[in-house]
Amino acid sequence: MSTAQIFLLGAIAGATIFLGLPIGRMRSLGPNARAGLSSLATGILVFLFWDVMSNAVDPIDTSIHASDWGKVAELSVLGIVGFVAGLMSLVYYDAWMKERTGRRSSPLIGPGAAAIDEFAERRQFDLANPAIRLSFLIAIGIGVHNFGEGLAIGQAATAIGFGLHNATEGFGICGPLSGAGIIPSWRLLALLGVIGGLPTFLGTVVGQAWTSDALSVVFFTIAGGSILYVVQELFAVNRKYGHPVLVSWLLVAGILLGFATDFVVTAAGV
Numbered sequence: 001m002s003t004a005q006i007f008l009l010g011a012i013a014g015a016t017i018f019l020g021l022p023i024g025r026m027r028s029l030g031p032n033a034r035a036g037l038s039s040l041a042t043g044i045l046v047f048l049f050w051d052v053m054s055n056a057v058d059p060i061d062t063s064i065h066a067s068d069w070g071k072v073a074e075l076s077v078l079g080i081v082g083f084v085a086g087l088m089s090l091v092y093y094d095a096w097m098k099e100r101t102g103r104r105s106s107p108l109i110g111p112g113a114a115a116i117d118e119f120a121e122r123r124q125f126d127l128a129n130p131a132i133r134l135s136f137l138i139a140i141g142i143g144v145h146n147f148g149e150g151l152a153i154g155q156a157a158t159a160i161g162f163g164l165h166n167a168t169e170g171f172g173i174c175g176p177l178s179g180a181g182i183i184p185s186w187r188l189l190a191l192l193g194v195i196g197g198l199p200t201f202l203g204t205v206v207g208q209a210w211t212s213d214a215l216s217v218v219f220f221t222i223a224g225g226s227i228l229y230v231v232q233e234l235f236a237v238n239r240k241y242g243h244p245v246l247v248s249w250l251l252v253a254g255i256l257l258g259f260a261t262d263f264v265v266t267a268a269g270v
Helices: 003-019 021-025 031-065 069-103 112-123 130-156 160-167 169-179 186-209 213-239 244-267
Strands: none
Touching (some): 003 021, 003 130, 003 160, 003 169, 003 186, 021 169, 021 186, 031 069, 031 130, 031 169, 031 213, 130 169, 130 186, 169 186, 169 213, 213 244
């Protein structure tokens, strides 16, 4: 397969994330539907956490079986650093944003309808809003994870399973928005899709030219740490809905959906 064809596969696999994003535009969702979508998103992200950490551990496992203890030590240190960086960077960022939000004044500047329209446009991208901020953090975590998947596409030249797998990630990104009753603009959805999907293509480019266990471990553990943070935040959000049975069933459904698409990746020969 030519380099151009491999790059095309990576672009297609990354673009499939946009298939799930339009669900965020659904209007008139009741409290149960919002709770369900948020819980489904949480389940998908729980699976993704397992997925990225499994991918991060695989090279270390291989090195242990080969008794290459120097490489085991190297990859283990990189994995620990990546995981702590992915988790704690979001912890500190969120704390900083909350402190900054507490000090900010009203962004509604100017008289009349023009100011109201300007405010409506701005608040779609207002990271002071917890739901919007969480969606951005999910997109970033998924993007780092997809860079790692892109490395695999670049090395193995297959993207069928990854494309289906990535299609479910749009649900995960939109979960906090739907849960908060926010109907995102197409512009916001496009930005979130680029953040989450473009790294698949970039990873394909890098993976086609260069193979590195160390790079894979770093990116997968960074993704694992960041996804763990947003899962923790989503669990807190889901508890506020007060529908424990519904939330639990949709959480299970999200996890099973993640595994189902992962099995497709395996069946595709990845």
